Amino acid sequence: MTKTPLLGGEGVAARDLEDLARNKGFSLASKAQPADILLVARPERQQLASILSAQPPYAVIEAPAPDQAFGGRLKRALENKGLLLSLSTATGFNADLTSLLCAACRQRMDFSDERLSDIETAVEEALSNAMVHGNLDIASVLRNDPADFDQYCDLVNERLTTPNYADRRIEILMTWSRDGIDVEVHDEGRGYDISNFQALPQVEAKCGRGFSLIRDLASNVTIAEHGRSLTMSFAP
Amino acid sequence: MEHSVRPISDGKEVVLTGRLTFADHNGFRSIIAMFQEPGSRRFVLDLSAVEFIDSAALGMVLLARDTAISKGISLILKGAKGQVRRIMEVAKFNKLFAMED
Numbered sequence: 001m002t003k004t005p006l007l008g009g010e011g012v013a014a015r016d017l018e019d020l021a022r023n024k025g026f027s028l029a030s031k032a033q034p035a036d037i038l039l040v041a042r043p044e045r046q047q048l049a050s051i052l053s054a055q056p057p058y059a060v061i062e063a064p065a066p067d068q069a070f071g072g073r074l075k076r077a078l079e080n081k082g083l084l085l086s087l088s089t090a091t092g093f094n095a096d097l098t099s100l101l102c103a104a105c106r107q108r109m110d111f112s113d114e115r116l117s118d119i120e121t122a123v124e125e126a127l128s129n130a131m132v133h134g135n136l137d138i139a140s141v142l143r144n145d146p147a148d149f150d151q152y153c154d155l156v157n158e159r160l161t162t163p164n165y166a167d168r169r170i171e172i173l174m175t176w177s178r179d180g181i182d183v184e185v186h187d188e189g190r191g192y193d194i195s196n197f198q199a200l201p202q203v204e205a206k207c208g209r210g211f212s213l214i215r216d217l218a219s220n221v222t223i224a225e226h227g228r229s230l231t232m233s234f235a236p
Numbered sequence: 237m238e239h240s241v242r243p244i245s246d247g248k249e250v251v252l253t254g255r256l257t258f259a260d261h262n263g264f265r266s267i268i269a270m271f272q273e274p275g276s277r278r279f280v281l282d283l284s285a286v287e288f289i290d291s292a293a294l295g296m297v298l299l300a301r302d303t304a305i306s307k308g309i310s311l312i313l314k315g316a317k318g319q320v321r322r323i324m325e326v327a328k329f330n331k332l333f334a335m336e337d
Contacts, residue, residue, distance in 0.1 A: 094259055099288070117319050124290045128258040132292070143295050146268065146303045153261045203328045206295035213291060213326070 004036045004078060005029035009051075011041030012063045024070055036078055039063045043087075045095040052083070052104045059084040062091055066169065073173045073186065082175035083108075089135040090166035098124040101172060101183075109176050111236055118217040119181070119234050125210035126185040126230050127170070132156070134189025134228065135168035140207035180219065180235040191226035237263050237286075237293075241270070247278035247309070253285040256320075258292035264300070271303045279304060280336075284315030294327055301332060312336055 006026035008017040017039065021028050029035035038057040040047065051060055058077045061069050061084075069086040077084035083104055085097065102120045105111065111119065132138055136159040142152035159165040168188040175182050215221055218232035237260040238253045250267055271279065281297070283289075297313070304311040314336040316324055329335065 096255060096257065096259070098257075099255065117322075120288065121290070121319065121323065124257060124288075128290055128292050132258055140295075143292070143299065146299050146306070149261075149265065149268065149296075149299055153265045156261055203331055204298060206298045207292070209291035209294065209327065213323075216326075 003027035005033065006037045006039065007031065007035030007057075008063070009038060009040035009043070009047075012039050016063065020065075037061060037074070039065065042091060043095075045100070048085075048095055048097075048100055049103070052100055053107070055081075055083075055108065058082060059086070061086045062088055069169065069171070073171055073184065076175065077173055080175040080177075082173060084174075085170075085172045087170055088166060089131050089168050089170055090160055092127070092170040093131055093160055097127055097170075097172065101174065105174065105181060109181060109236070111181075111234075115234065115236060119183070122214045122217040122232055122234075123172075123183055123185070125214050126183070126232065127172070129210050130170055130185050130187035130189070130230070133192070134187030135170060136160070136165050137189055143206050180233060182231055182233050184229060184231040186225070186229045189228060191228045193227065239263060239267060244278065244280065247276035247280070249280040249282055249314075251282040251285065255288040256286055256293035256296075257288070257290045260293060261296070264293070264296040268296075268300050268303050271300070271307050271309055276309055278310050278312070280312045280314050282314045283320055284317065286316070286320050287318065289320045289323055291323075291327075294323065294329075297329075298332070310334065 004026045006021050007029040017028065026037065034056045036056045037059045038051060039061050041063045043062060051057065058081055059074050065086065073084050076082065098120055101123055102116060105119060106116060133140060136156060138155050138159065142148045171186040173184040214232060219235040220233040222231040237256050240251050242249050248270060301311050312334045
């Protein structure tokens with residue numbers, strides 16, 4: 001059976017790459033050949049944009065990568081020739097991932113501009129929830145009152161540089177089929193209870209709109225892993 | 237998101253550009269801090285060069301509104317279009333803000 005080719009980007013030590021390939025059963029790709037999995041160290045937005053403009057890779061994983069980056073989502077990305085991004089929160093937070101993912105989506109599937117705008121809005125909400133409330137573990141209640149907003153900003157800035165929070169993974173798996181696109185967003189936060197999100201937000205509410213937007217815009221929404229995994233399906 | 241400020245007759249106009257998202261908390265903090273400066277009666281947020289907004293940024297615009305009200309400043313949203321206009325319509329911002337084309 002052919003082994004999945006793995007390539008390391010700038011900043012990834014050759015020895016780490018060899019160890020990973022050996023432990024996980026991947027082959028090492030040369031820079032001249034396309035690799036299904038690309039391991040990159042602290043990628044910035046421009047680098048991610050350039051990587052995602054080609055296909056393969058089917059998975060872009062930030063190094064150093066924890067074991068869970070090589071689990072079920074990677075398997076599904078490779079099997080379906082989809083796209084998995086597995087990044088630290090520190091990397092994902094400021095990379096404006098939504099616009100990168102939507103550009104990848106536009107390249108790979110023929111959606112109307114209006115439907116792409118729906119996908120963009122819903123994916124953004126899912127990423128915001130996963131990174132701010134999930135991985136950084138910051139309650140949206142701190143955005144309710146101007147008196148608390150300084151505290152909210154300080155907390156976000158502090159946690160983006162605190163390894164226990166900043167290193168938590170955000171994973172996005174996109175898969176395409178004739179029926180449309182599925183986007184799964186996974187975080188490592190404490191999860192949430194979906195029953196808290198059933199009520200429609202008040203007009204003046206500063207938070208709580210995200211999930212109702214997702215529900216309105218996606219064709220189907222599935223929540224798993226106690227709220228740590230949200231899958232949105234979008235028909236064309 | 238980037239922003240620039242220009243004086244208008246009775247206050248300030250803040251021109252926002254790019255994408256307004258949850259990652260723009262520090263930018264919004266700077267904008268809200270301007271409301272503390274004395275002398276302004278009117279604040280215009282020019283959104284005509286904003287291409288995308290998320291619900292966290294909508295929440296931050298609402299925080300700006302609360303601060304403006306507490307300071308007796310009138311806050312006007314100007315030039316929203318495309319996705320920004322649509323999401324503000326869904327959020328019924330027309331009931332909360334003076335909105336100009």
